[in-house]
Amino acid sequence: MTAPQEPGSNPRRAFIAAAGAGVAGLGFTAIAPGLHLMAVGQADAAEVRKAGSAASPAVRWGLLIDAGKCAPGCTKCIDACHTENGVSEKLPDPRQNSQWIRKIELVDRRDGRKTELPMMCQHCANPPCVDVCPTGASMKRADGIVLVDRHTCIGCRYCMMACPYKARSLVHVPLTEQNPEVPRGQGCVESCTLCVHRVDRGQTPACVESCPEGAMLFGDLNDPSSAIAKRIASVPTTQVRSDLRLNQGVRYQGL
Amino acid sequence: MMLNPRHEEGFFYLLAAIGGLVSAVGIGAALYMEHSGHVVTGMNNQIVWGLPHVVAIFLIVAASGVLNVASMGSVFGRKLYKPRAPLSGLLALAMISGGLAVIMLDLGRADRIIVAATHFNPTSVFGWNVILYPVFYGVVAVYLWTMMERRMHPWMKVAGFATFIWRIVLTTGTGSIFAFLVARQAYGTALLAPMFIIMSFCWGLAVFLVVQSTMYAWNGLTLPPLVLQRMKNLLATFVAAVLYFTIVLHLVNAYFAKNIAFEYFILFDSEFAGMFWIGQILIGTLLPLALLFNPATAAKSLWVNVAALLVIVGAYFQLYVFIIGGQAFPLDMFPGYDVKSTFMDGMVDHYSASLPELLLALGGIGIAFTMTTIGVRILHFLPQDDFAEIEAATSATD
Numbered sequence: 001m002t003a004p005q006e007p008g009s010n011p012r013r014a015f016i017a018a019a020g021a022g023v024a025g026l027g028f029t030a031i032a033p034g035l036h037l038m039a040v041g042q043a044d045a046a047e048v049r050k051a052g053s054a055a056s057p058a059v060r061w062g063l064l065i066d067a068g069k070c071a072p073g074c075t076k077c078i079d080a081c082h083t084e085n086g087v088s089e090k091l092p093d094p095r096q097n098s099q100w101i102r103k104i105e106l107v108d109r110r111d112g113r114k115t116e117l118p119m120m121c122q123h124c125a126n127p128p129c130v131d132v133c134p135t136g137a138s139m140k141r142a143d144g145i146v147l148v149d150r151h152t153c154i155g156c157r158y159c160m161m162a163c164p165y166k167a168r169s170l171v172h173v174p175l176t177e178q179n180p181e182v183p184r185g186q187g188c189v190e191s192c193t194l195c196v197h198r199v200d201r202g203q204t205p206a207c208v209e210s211c212p213e214g215a216m217l218f219g220d221l222n223d224p225s226s227a228i229a230k231r232i233a234s235v236p237t238t239q240v241r242s243d244l245r246l247n248q249g250v251r252y253q254g255l
Numbered sequence: 256m257m258l259n260p261r262h263e264e265g266f267f268y269l270l271a272a273i274g275g276l277v278s279a280v281g282i283g284a285a286l287y288m289e290h291s292g293h294v295v296t297g298m299n300n301q302i303v304w305g306l307p308h309v310v311a312i313f314l315i316v317a318a319s320g321v322l323n324v325a326s327m328g329s330v331f332g333r334k335l336y337k338p339r340a341p342l343s344g345l346l347a348l349a350m351i352s353g354g355l356a357v358i359m360l361d362l363g364r365a366d367r368i369i370v371a372a373t374h375f376n377p378t379s380v381f382g383w384n385v386i387l388y389p390v391f392y393g394v395v396a397v398y399l400w401t402m403m404e405r406r407m408h409p410w411m412k413v414a415g416f417a418t419f420i421w422r423i424v425l426t427t428g429t430g431s432i433f434a435f436l437v438a439r440q441a442y443g444t445a446l447l448a449p450m451f452i453i454m455s456f457c458w459g460l461a462v463f464l465v466v467q468s469t470m471y472a473w474n475g476l477t478l479p480p481l482v483l484q485r486m487k488n489l490l491a492t493f494v495a496a497v498l499y500f501t502i503v504l505h506l507v508n509a510y511f512a513k514n515i516a517f518e519y520f521i522l523f524d525s526e527f528a529g530m531f532w533i534g535q536i537l538i539g540t541l542l543p544l545a546l547l548f549n550p551a552t553a554a555k556s557l558w559v560n561v562a563a564l565l566v567i568v569g570a571y572f573q574l575y576v577f578i579i580g581g582q583a584f585p586l587d588m589f590p591g592y593d594v595k596s597t598f599m600d601g602m603v604d605h606y607s608a609s610l611p612e613l614l615l616a617l618g619g620i621g622i623a624f625t626m627t628t629i630g631v632r633i634l635h636f637l638p639q640d641d642f643a644e645i646e647a648a649t650s651a652t653d
Contacts, residue, residue: 095299099598106592119588119596128437134381135374152370155363157303158381164438166586166598170303170363172294186292187363240588244437255589 048202057142060125061194061249062221063208064228064237067117068254069215070103077101077118080210084195086179091172098169098184100192101207106255115255118207118216120192121146121167122240123249129159129168129191138189144221144249145194155187164241167191194249221249263473267632274625281618284611285360293363296612301599302582306608307361309574310616313458314354314623316429316451317570319422320459321346322395326422327489329415335485338638340415342470343463344399345630347422348392350462353623355388357615380431387425394421403634426455433577440517441581446507450500454570457493461566464490466627468560470637478556487559491547494566498540501573517584525603527580530572539569579606 049055081101082088091097101120107113123146129138130146137153140146148159148168160168168191175184181197184190195205203209208216219228231237237251288295298305321343328337359368376382398414401407430451436442464486471478509518521527543562545552552558583604588594594601608616630636 091294093294093299094597095301095599095604096294097300099300102596102598102600104589104594104596104600106589106594109591109593115592119600131378132381132435133376134379134385135370136376137374152367152374153364154367154370155365156381157363158379158432160300160303161582162436162438164586165588166301166600169300170293172299173292185364187289187365189363 049200055141055143055145058222059142060144060221061199062123062144062219062228063194063205063250064217064231064253065117065250066213066215066217066253067106067115069213070116070118071213071215072105072114072116074116074212075103076210076212077207077216078103080206081120081192081195084179084198084206085182085193086177086184088177089173089175096172098171098190099166100169100190117252117255119165119167119240120207120250121163121194122165122246123192123194125247125249127246128162128164128244132158132162134158141196145196145199146191147193147196148189148191150183150185150188150190153188155189157189159189163191164244164246267628270628271625271632274621274628277621278618278625281357281615281621282360284614284618285365288361288611288615289365295609297607297609298612299604299606301604302579302606304578304582305606306575306579306612307357307616307619309571309578310619311354311357311361312429312578313570313574314350314357314619316426316455317458317462318347318350318354319391319426319429320455320457321350321463322418322422323456323459324463325398325415326419329412330419335482339463339467341399341402341634342467342631342636342638344395344402344418345634345636346459346463346466346627347395348399349623349626349630351388351391352626353619353621356622357619360615360618361612380428380435384425384428384432387421387428391421391425394418422455423452426452429455433581438586439581440508440514440584440587441521441577444504444507446500446504450497450504453493453496453500454573457490457497457566458570460486460490460493461563461570464563465560465567467638468556470631474637480554483556483559484554487547487553487562490559490563490566491544494540494543494547498536498544501535501540513587513590516587520584520603521576521580525580525583526605527576527583530580531576534572535569535576538565539572543569582606 078101085100087098087100089097101118103116104119106115106117108115123140123144125140125144127138127140127146130140132138134156135152135154137149137151138146138159139149155170157170160166160170168189170189171184171186174186178184182193195203195207198205204218205216208218217228217231219226221229221232223229224233231253232251235253237253238255239246239248239251296305324336324343325340327333328335328340359365362368371385375385394414394417398411398418401411401414427448430448433442434445434447468478505518505522508514522531543565546558546562546565547553552562583606585594585599585601585603588600
């Protein structure tokens with residue numbers, strides 16, 4: 001895992017913080033005549049990534065999910081994910097539907113304690129899906145988000161065989177009416193993108209925003225001052241299948 | 256029985272036409288899948304590889320194994336196998352073509368196959384295979400050339416050795432597709448690489464025996480008893496070796512507490528248990544061993560061929576249990592918990608192949624069959640035994 005960075009040591013982050021402070025009163029930044037970038041005031045929101053600039057390796061985006069807060073039967077995160085990403089197909093065989101995020105119900109065999117949690121791509125630091133992809137379509141961005149390049153995925157499904165979380169799906173049918181920000185395609189493999197299009201705009205993933213219980217916390221695992229890093233430092237958290245040493249970006253609390 | 260030349264020619268065209276038709280139907284099925292999406296298959300997001308992969312992997316593994324016949328002659332100096340080397344090379348090319356066609360046509364985006372050649376990920380076993388397969392074609396083609404062109408004969412041993420090395424590497428690559436998977440209990444063991452090699456020896460030789468006998472019968476010849484005896488002994492050895500690896504694989508798995516549930520599932524408590532015990536062990540292993548070792552049957556070409564056919568049938572059962580059964584068992588993400596979800600977590604999945612994927616799989620066999628049928632017709636692949644030389648060599652080495 002990348003060593004935590006000293007607060008303020010990231011020049012880009014410092015610059016954006018200074019710029020943000022300077023224009024906070026105005027609520028927007030002028031980046032070109034007639035073109036404005038709206039300032040995002042949400043706590044722990046992602047930094048805005050300029051179009052054409054690379055993702056920063058100093059950042060490691062992650063999620064902390066508090067299974068203790070995840071309400072039984074609630075599917076708001078799934079609904080929000082599907083709406084945001086245009087995952088709308090309902091096939092006769094539900095096993096052929098894309099599963100970007102799903103709820104798993106757990107019953108502890110020792111005491112019968114019930115827990116529910118959302119399961120999605122765990123955005124591993126050492127992702128098996130990336131290792132096995134023959135064309136390199138399965139990739140990890142510098143900021144830790146694991147994605148599929150829809151232009152080079154050939155639909156071999158080897159990544160689906162390799163994923164220990166069953167987090168990947170093949171698009172089994174031709175698609176129409178897609179969200180332009182989230183390109184999908186028949187015959188390609190896909191999975192949770194951590195709402196990368198929102199993160200790059202400085203927003204949090206749709207599932208996080210939709211959770212009425214506040215059970216999901218999004219942020220930079222590398223930034224010790226972030227809420228997610230502080231929480232992980234202060235409460236016991238779990239990485240699912242930690243025996244595989246994949247160093248997931250998604251962690252669970254209350255398991 | 257020797258066919259009348261006119262009938263013989265007509266029969267050849269009939270066989271080639273049947274093979275071509277099966278291949279064309281397979282390609283048509285692939286186009287239908289490409290057009291409609293994989294929704295028309297029985298595969299889903301839990302069982303992601305299905306019947307096409309079972310057939311394709313059989314063809315690819317057997318393709319490299321059938322070359323063992325050539326290697327026995329060129330690398331290990333067994334004279335009995337030398338006249339059989341050209342046929343073994345042809346079968347290798349035919350079967351790998353059928354297998355690769357199925358794998359490529361089953362891709363979600365088969366139209367992007369060129370991307371696999373232009374984008375290479377060095378950490379991917381699939382990526383390695385993208386290099387291993389074309390080189391295999393090249394090496395076997397050169398080997399065939401050195402055998403069939405008199406002026407190239409001096410290079411035959413070198414080409415044979417290179418082919419032998421490459422086919423070992425290739426099958427290691429095929430076994431490693433599964434050996435490198437950490438996610439599922441059925442896979443992720445280094446044992447699979449050598450096990451696939453011995454499986455290839457076994458299945459390749461079984462295919463060779465059946466094709467060779469068919470060619471001899473077609474030409475009104477009988478396989479010489481010495482050849483039959485040598486090859487059936489070799490087949491029996493390979494069948495026993497596959498059984499040995501199977502036992503070790505399951506014993507090791509069952510020894511690990513985390514894999515006991517999977518072993519119980521695959522061996523005793525699933526639709527795959529019957530396929531394992533009856534299909535793989537009884538039909539594919541014990542019956543062939545009995546036929547190959549029983550003096551009453553072992554000396555008869557018919558029964559040796561029946562044994563070889565049973566080995567091939569058992570191989571399909573083995574791969575079905577391994578590939579489909581391995582995916583049907585739920586992933587163990589939360590040890591100590593009972594798990595359920597809307598996506599088969601904690602549940603055994605069920606797979607049944609749809610017609611298009613069955614036709615695609617058969618299309619791969621059709622391609623291999625057609626290439627073999629036309630190849631043996633156009634070129635001179637019937638083994639030409641010089642028995643005086645073989646007898647002399649055999650008595651010298653024995």
